[in-house]
Amino acid sequence: MNEIIGLDIERKIYKKRASTVTLLQNFSLNVQEGEKIAIVGESGVGKSTLLNIIGLIDRDYAGTYHLFGQDVAELSDRELAYLRNQKIGFVLQESALINSLSLADNIKLPFLYSKDPKRHLAERFDEVVTTLGIEPILSKKPLDCSGGEKARAVFARAIVMSPEIVLADEPTASLDIDNREKILDLIFKLNEENGSTVLTVTHDLYVAQRHDRVVTLQRKEI
Numbered sequence: 001m002n003e004i005i006g007l008d009i010e011r012k013i014y015k016k017r018a019s020t021v022t023l024l025q026n027f028s029l030n031v032q033e034g035e036k037i038a039i040v041g042e043s044g045v046g047k048s049t050l051l052n053i054i055g056l057i058d059r060d061y062a063g064t065y066h067l068f069g070q071d072v073a074e075l076s077d078r079e080l081a082y083l084r085n086q087k088i089g090f091v092l093q094e095s096a097l098i099n100s101l102s103l104a105d106n107i108k109l110p111f112l113y114s115k116d117p118k119r120h121l122a123e124r125f126d127e128v129v130t131t132l133g134i135e136p137i138l139s140k141k142p143l144d145c146s147g148g149e150k151a152r153a154v155f156a157r158a159i160v161m162s163p164e165i166v167l168a169d170e171p172t173a174s175l176d177i178d179n180r181e182k183i184l185d186l187i188f189k190l191n192e193e194n195g196s197t198v199l200t201v202t203h204d205l206y207v208a209q210r211h212d213r214v215v216t217l218q219r220k221e222i
């Protein structure tokens with residue numbers, strides 16, 4: 001198996017007016033292709049921050065990061081955008097859906113950057129919406145949807161490109177048991193069939209236990 005993520009963070013600092021928050025001190029994470037990893041730890045310890053760093057959203061930290069064998073610090077903005085759009089599926093707690101677009105058009109947004117044949121994209125779209133059972137709500141706009149409906153659309157958009165890495169931040173938090181199972185099944189199906197690497201931030205022990213490895217973030221004294 002290949003190493004897909006090689007991360008060595010010395011520290012991540014947030015400065016806010018007079019206060020400073022230091023997170024992820026001397027934190028290392030190495031992930032092999034196809035691994036399923038749950039990230040747990042108390043609230044505020046830096047789990048979402050870690051996911052943002054892995055997902056190339058946050059690049060303001062001290063340390064080194066190799067993704068797909070490439071040193072992230074050496075990648076151009078264009079290369080970073082390509083990786084974010086085509087290789088990484090991000091399921092964020094508050095991923096913004098565009099309110100003026102239907103759920104269907106929101107889910108199809110990643111297609112704008114894709115060179116894959118249209119027929120292939122249409123098949124992926126059908127498969128994802130069928131598995132999630134969201135065909136009946138595809139024409140709705142986000143403002144007319146419940147939290148659970150929006151969560152499923154956000155999830156569908158994140159995985160519609162069959163990303164090589166799925167980064168999920170509390171993907172099941174706002175869902176009932178039935179929908180939680182649907183989302184977990186889809187994540188793990190991507191892992192099995194596509195070999196996608198999965199990193200899931202969760203407070204849910206049941207969800208964490210369904211991964212290969214659980215990484216616990218701990219606060220370090222400064």
Ligand SMILES: Nc1ncnc2c1ncn2[C@@H]1O[C@H](COP(=O)(O)OP(=O)(O)OP(=O)(O)O)[C@@H](O)[C@H]1O
Nearest residue numbers: 014015016021023042043044045046047048049050
């Ligand atoms: N943009 C920011 N500016 C300043 N401080 C921030 C910012 N983002 C996060 N923080 C702070 O960094 C700390 C870690 O936040 P983070 O969201 O990564 O934690 P978490 O472990 O995911 O928490 P939770 O489990 O509650 O979601 C918190 O104290 C938070 O207030």
